[in-house]
Amino acid sequence: MADLRLASLTKRFGAQAAVFDFTLEVRDGELMCLLGPSGCGKTTTLRMIGGFIVPDAGDILIDGRSVLRLPPERRPTAMVFQRYNLWPHMTVTDNIAFGLRLRHLPTAEIEHKVEEALALVGLPQASRKWPHQLSGGEQQRVAVARALVLEPKILLLDEPFSNLDARLRVRMREELKTLQRQVGITTVFVTHDQEEALTLADRIAVMNKGIMEQVDTPDVLYRRPKKLFVADFIGTMNFFSARYQRDQGGLVTANLRIAARGPWADGTAVTVAVRPEDVRLVDGDDGLPARVRRVVNLGHYWEVTAENPDLGSTKIFTDGQRQIAEGQTLRLGLRRVLLYGEGSDVVEVTAPQITSLHSSVHG
């Protein structure tokens, strides 16, 4: 088993830096997700680990040894691609055995290992089939088997399920997670799908424009995104803008004052972020009035969009117990807000004191 360390990796394509000063440590047996919008450099990073792209600067260490000078075929990594993984002119068995044959293993051992690998991915009966006879999901499973059969130190996956339909994707995700636990292999998984990252990963590295934004466990990443980009990218988040006014003791919007202390300079523009589940409905006349614009039934919960002059359009999750109609006015309270201002990391405020600048006190 092995750990992987990326040290200040940089890759430029032309004048554009696809990946810049990227440092990441993947622990032994960990499943690390590289998450980001398309073009953020996550695939470039993965391909650098696999040896298909040579970085301009930085180092890649596996078990403390630099692999930078090794071509792909000599790196202890195995890659599963997005698509076009299997060689169409070989049977499933030949696909999996290809790497083993290159290593001149005895035939009996190759046979044994291929059988084992196919059993591992749940396709013991597919050995004689051709790639075109398999479904997309089965092809990707064979690709995983082909990668694992060589017992690599690091498994690299480049959006392997993005071409599958939604249901199958969810199932393959779970299977991969189970498989990864079982084999205990250090894995780097690239995806643009945050849901996939949140369900799969031990830790997630969020990338944007070639730069690492934050690396944390899914829990922390969701609860306390360090930067505005991450807050916006992961999950659903409500935003509104305010200004830090020290003499007022907090943040000020057109009509509201939110008590908060931060390291910002006086007058700094601060973005306030609230998770939909941190918006609560308040009974009576307390709270901030908001007019319901839209109610969407998402199955196990309802997503209500309500409009308030200061908060703007705000999403709220409810359990559907309480009847909410479009056009109705709700009273909202905030359980927890995250504050993003120039010159500091996130500031978290639980149960913030919100008062109206003009009239009575709100909850």
Next chain:
Amino acid sequence: MSAVGGAIEERRSGLFWFWSLEAFRRAFAVLFLAGLAVFILGPLLSLILWAFAGEWFYPALLPQVFSLKWWTVVLGNRSVVESIKYSLMTAPTVTALSAVICLPAAYAFARFEFPGRRLLLLSFLSANSFPKIGLYISIATLFYRLNLMTTFWGVVLIQLVSTLLFMIWIPTGTFRGINRSLEEAARDVGASGLRTFFQITLPIAMPGLLVAALFAFLAAFDEAQGTLIVGSPNFITMPVMMYTLVLNYPQPVGAVFSILLTLPSLVLLLLAQRFLRQGYLAAGYTL
């Protein structure tokens, strides 16, 4: 009436109203295909009739007497047999040589970015982009000095010109169509670049390369213009011999020779079809 309904009505009552009648369309298709079949198969049929005709005088629809006498005439002629031999020597040589020269270039065009790539790719078109006769004449003057006139290699080189197009363009497209991740996956499991090419890229490209080779073979086998200039009078291939036969012998002789000329291409086509069907079956997968 809705706007769509109006539009449909208009179409029906237009100049080509009958086009929307299903029966007419079907009949039209059948007639068209039948016409096409007559157009293509008709000459072939008459060719076969002429080749086996002993006596065939106007206005009979079929020959009065069938015989094989023209076959003995053709195959008994020494220079005709010689031309068949020469053709079977040059065409495969040209195809092989063309493959050796063009396939690495096609791979480079498909896989690497280098300065002048487009220009070079287009330059392979240039031999086909203006009348070849001028090109052949100037090559012939060069060949005189190099003592290549009326030699085997002279003919091979001149026939090579007309195969370049097929051997570059088709394989370039084929190689480009092979997804890189197929090659990368091979590198990833431990294959060197060379091994990846020979065990992954080449087998997957094979159907396309076979098609290219087939076209190249036919182009070389069929080449008469340049071969006439460079090869005659000593090195006469089948298409060149055809001129002599058509001009100096009765009609059935030309028919017999035409059939002989068609045979190799026919055999190759049938072979290729078998190969291609298997090849594309294997390659025809997507995720």
